[in-house]
Amino acid sequence: MGARGQGRPVAVIGAGAVGTSVASALARAGRPVTVCGASRRIERIEVTEDGSTETWPVAQATVPDDITGYDTAVLAVKAHQTDAAAAWLKAVSAPGTTVLVAQNGVEQRERVAPHTDGAYVVPAVVYLNAERTAPGRATLRRVGRWDLVLPDEAPARALAAELSAGLMRVGLEADFATVAWAKLLGNITANPLTALTGRRVDVLRDPGIGTVARLITDEAVRVARAEGAALSAAHAREVLAWLENAPEGATTSMLQDRIAGRPLEYDALTGAVVRAAERHGIDVPVNRLILALTSAIHPGQ
Template sequence: MTPLANNGPVAVIGAGAIGLSLASALARTGRPITVCGGRTPIDHIEIAEDGLPETWLVQHVTDPAELAEHTTAIVAVKAHHTPEVADWLRALARPEVTVLVAQNGVEHRERVLPHVGPAQIVPSVVYLNVERTEPGHAILRRVGALDVAVPDGAAGAALSAELNVGGMRTATEADFTTVAWTKLLSNITANPLTALTGRRAEVMRDPEIERIARRIMGEAVEVGRADGAALTDEHVDRAIHWLQHVPEGSTTSMREDRLAGRPLEYDALTGAVVRAAERHGIDVPANRFVLALLSAIEPEVSA
């Protein structure tokens, strides 16, 4: 594949399933990939899709100072781990840097802005279902017609074009607020309900689980509207249908973290709904109940 004009290295902060998948798309365009920190040094990444693996060599660095020449970064750590990578983010606090924030929730900018300052922040909504199997390796499953959505604007459009060349189906969105809240409807149901039950995504086809999911989503629709999202009850129906038709064997990151005894990413999901509800004076008892259950789960090992 012919490299694009922008062929500088890409810093990946958070080489988990999503970070690896996005990095692989940029690697296909000829961009060198730099994996930042992490417990296990890796010299290559491998993404398997439809049983066919692809492999790319990467550089692994341990010092944020080594990002001085990087002008593109992918931030894909779990939202609650953002403070732990603050040194890496501060190394990217330059106006010429584009930072793709591939995290869950609706508070992307607020979360990284204190660290990256003048850098160009590009929030994203990622629809991929990816499972990390070992350090540097992941299984990629695509769900629906779109893989990634970013806000429109110069930085988002440029990054979207690169990802598309690399085989990642990416679109720019004028109303990114609605897009982010729409994805949040799925995240505040599938993630907690799979984590709490221990079952994979097929649990969403259980009639009682569906009923609970609809109540959780209904509260969030009201909160999202107050926060500027153009949500309707139809968004709930579409989210339920999408969750009930994901590929067989699909899981969620929260379920995998629960099974591994790691801290759970509930604050950026259900916590965000509850915070927005408090700002707007809206009662969300179902979401508060889920938040209480998730916050009561104690991790068994350090993250």
């Protein structure tokens, strides 16, 4: 295995909207990108932001053995697709390697642990609002202060420096649990409510939907505090205000998946809240209802 740094290839497992956006930053910083197992041939990735489009050439790995010896991987498949990516994760996982998990939720490390023996797993809180427009192509909208937040740990700092060199706005946070739960507040409102209504994020400006969003986040704050996150009702209000002022046309991954007839990522979001609530004996009736409704949507509907 070669030395870490500029010029070393990075494996991107899941070249959807987020994976393509993160890959573009690493490519801009000088890391050759290898896209893993895409269903169609991808020779370049393309990201459009504020009407300007940039492209970068990429390699494509067709079997997991193609990425053996890589020192960095980005896992950007949906949470419920993690087990399907197991062979790719195992191929790249070894002592000294880093796996950036760019997935929603608060259970990233627990989710990938069975497949990443020996690798250092860096969970990421993703704030990018990215929309896949074609294989290897994405439209990127940046919202808020950060694009990604990583835990303030040595391997994460090295990766953050590379991403920052590629113009990704990356924050490092010692209290990562609080940041992750704060982001989850947004995901458990915007994702299911857009998927269930068939509308983009601006649906949260409707008074009735806004009321449901407040009930969802109020329950989740109680659960987050029981899990050790330093959240309050004020955090929930900040998250909802941020969503209500999202850029025009902002969408969610769950809405995109429903439109495309793909399985929905409800278990890593609302499911995580319900599981944690059960551990602490907290009643979360609205989140249970949202979980029941989203789990009843089947691919293709």
